[in-house]
Amino acid sequence: MNALPAEPVLPAGNVIDLEKVRVTFGSDKNQVTALAETSLRITHGEFVALVGPSGCGKSTILKLVAGTLTATQGHVFVAGREVGADHVRIGMAFQNPTLLPWLNIRDNVMLPLKIVPPFKLEFAAKRKTEYRDRVEASLARVGLAGFGDKFPWQLSGGMQQRASLCRALIHDPTLLLLDEPFGALDQFTREELWEIMQNLWIEKRPTVLLVTHDLKEAAYLASRICVMQARPGRIVDDSVVPFVRPRTIDVSFQPDFVSLTQRLRERIVAARAVQETAS
Amino acid sequence: MNEQLRRRILSTTCIIGFFVAWELLCLAFHVSDIVLPRPSEILVTLWTRFPAIWPHALQTLYTTLVGFALGIVIGILLGMLIGSSRLAYDVAYPMLVGFSSIPKVAVVPIFVLWFGAGTVPAVLTAMIMCIFPIVVNVATGLAATEPELQDVMKTLRATKLEILWNVGLPRTMPYFFASLKVAATLAFVGTVISETVASNRGIGNLMMIASSSFDVPLVFAGLFILAALGVALYVVFSLIESRVTGWAVRSDNFAAGG
Numbered sequence: 001m002n003a004l005p006a007e008p009v010l011p012a013g014n015v016i017d018l019e020k021v022r023v024t025f026g027s028d029k030n031q032v033t034a035l036a037e038t039s040l041r042i043t044h045g046e047f048v049a050l051v052g053p054s055g056c057g058k059s060t061i062l063k064l065v066a067g068t069l070t071a072t073q074g075h076v077f078v079a080g081r082e083v084g085a086d087h088v089r090i091g092m093a094f095q096n097p098t099l100l101p102w103l104n105i106r107d108n109v110m111l112p113l114k115i116v117p118p119f120k121l122e123f124a125a126k127r128k129t130e131y132r133d134r135v136e137a138s139l140a141r142v143g144l145a146g147f148g149d150k151f152p153w154q155l156s157g158g159m160q161q162r163a164s165l166c167r168a169l170i171h172d173p174t175l176l177l178l179d180e181p182f183g184a185l186d187q188f189t190r191e192e193l194w195e196i197m198q199n200l201w202i203e204k205r206p207t208v209l210l211v212t213h214d215l216k217e218a219a220y221l222a223s224r225i226c227v228m229q230a231r232p233g234r235i236v237d238d239s240v241v242p243f244v245r246p247r248t249i250d251v252s253f254q255p256d257f258v259s260l261t262q263r264l265r266e267r268i269v270a271a272r273a274v275q276e277t278a279s
Numbered sequence: 280m281n282e283q284l285r286r287r288i289l290s291t292t293c294i295i296g297f298f299v300a301w302e303l304l305c306l307a308f309h310v311s312d313i314v315l316p317r318p319s320e321i322l323v324t325l326w327t328r329f330p331a332i333w334p335h336a337l338q339t340l341y342t343t344l345v346g347f348a349l350g351i352v353i354g355i356l357l358g359m360l361i362g363s364s365r366l367a368y369d370v371a372y373p374m375l376v377g378f379s380s381i382p383k384v385a386v387v388p389i390f391v392l393w394f395g396a397g398t399v400p401a402v403l404t405a406m407i408m409c410i411f412p413i414v415v416n417v418a419t420g421l422a423a424t425e426p427e428l429q430d431v432m433k434t435l436r437a438t439k440l441e442i443l444w445n446v447g448l449p450r451t452m453p454y455f456f457a458s459l460k461v462a463a464t465l466a467f468v469g470t471v472i473s474e475t476v477a478s479n480r481g482i483g484n485l486m487m488i489a490s491s492s493f494d495v496p497l498v499f500a501g502l503f504i505l506a507a508l509g510v511a512l513y514v515v516f517s518l519i520e521s522r523v524t525g526w527a528v529r530s531d532n533f534a535a536g537g
Contacts, residue, residue, distance in 0.1 A: 066430070066433070066434045067433060067434065067436070068430050068433050068434065090434050090435070090436070091434075092430075092431070092434040094427060094430070094431070096427060098425075098427045098428060098430075098431050100428060100431075100445075100446065100449070101526050101527070102449045102450075102452070102524075102526040102527075103449075111431075111435075111445070112435050114445070115432065115435040115436070115437045115441055115445070116435050116436070151526060153526075171435075177434070
């Protein structure tokens with residue numbers, strides 16, 4: 001196997017930098033801490049998975065970075081700038097495909113090119129030529145060649161999720177946020193998409209933050225795994241995944257892989273036990 | 280297709296049956312045509328007096344369409360404002376509900392006072408009749424936009440205007456067209472009310488004059504014209520609707536055509 005160079009070390013700055021961030025919901029009496037004071041640094045080109053029980057604040061972190069949620073305390077930096085003012089290109093895939101029902105698959109995937117600079121500047125001129133080819137190539141890549149004219153409801157859930165991945169990647173994002181995008185798929189589709197995802201990452205090397213509750217998925221895809229614990233949500237473990245890339249699904253049956261997922265599992269179970277005695 | 284054809288034949292038969300029954304009942308009970316003219320009499324009146332009727336019909340159609348168009352523009356703008364701003368919602372909604380509860384007949388004299396009798400009050404009455412359903416539906420459609428779809432746009436750092444244009448408005452289209460079908464028929468009601476009260480042209484005026492001279496078949500001819508215009512406008516907007524918002528209906532036709 002041709003081992004890729006170790007995680008690239010970029011001299012200047014982190015792609016994601018959470019500085020003592022806290023998120024609470026509700027007012028004084030019914031206040032719920034979704035995320036206790038948390039710091040997290042992710043450098044360029046890293047593939048980081050966040051795992052943990054539900055309600056541990058995984059998605060909260062993702063939303064902070066995506067800019068759809070603001071922190072109660074602390075600072076969220078993306079590409080060295082505070083969220084909101086940044087110029088980093090973000091791609092995001094959600095647990096649901098969230099395709100726009102009035103657009104066909106091609107136009108859905110093309111959406112980021114219409115919104116995100118610099119692509120949007122030339123959208124009118126290139127939508128029928130260069131951008132269209134780009135979308136078709138991207139669809140072919142995930143096995144959706146020829147489905148551009150279909151509407152989302154004409155596709156199965158797995159196919160919609162593939163299209164959603166295409167949309168997240170079409171504008172070459174430097175930061176890719178994945179919120180359990182493979183969660184609702186069957187085992188085989190999921191493994192197929194893992195492979196596609198890994199190849200895309202090796203090729204383009206975006207920084208990826210993946211939220212998942214599937215440990216196998218985290219260990220297969222990520223180069224670093226952060227384990228989180230609920231109530232209050234916080235990061236309790238941060239470990240590097242050493243396996244060489246490209247990884248195949250066979251890797252997941254090797255002793256090292258199994259013992260890693262085993263160890264993560266124990267961490268989460270222990271975290272849950274603490275949580276239960278606390279509450 | 281066969282099933283569809285059968286449905287069509289059945290519904291057409293029932294509609295024709297309604298008029299046949301009307302005709303037969305009038306004949307059987309010797310109903311005077313001053314009370315309720317037979318459909319055949321009405322059609323004859325329509326045919327023989329068409330040259331006298333059609334300028335009025337045109338006037339009513341023209342007035343209604345202008346009022347309707349104004350209503351659509353103002354309705355969409357107000358609906359967008361109310362649907363996207365909390366303050367606008369709190370302020371405008373109670374006012375709108377109050378305003379739409381006022382009988383429009385009571386408003387016509389005010390318009391006449393301001394603009395004189397004739398076309399302008401009729402246009403305005405048609406307009407205010409159709410604004411309310413459009414505003415309510417556009418506002419509802421915007422409010423019903425799934426937050427997930429908005430999040431997709433927000434992560435792309437889309438501006439508010441881009442979100443409105445790419446997600447809010449398309450999402451609202453089914454609601455908007457549903458309201459147009461109601462508003463189209465209401466616009467006719469508005470026009471005719473105004474024509475009846477203060478105008479010397481239009482179907483409303485024609486019916487007023489006809490009923491004051493006990494020309495009941497002509498009154499009914501006017502009603503027939505109004506019904507036909509209303510149905511025509513409804514059909515036009517249904518056709519546009521199925522073109523534009525087929526994604527919300529998911530019919531087989533749309534899949535083939537889209």
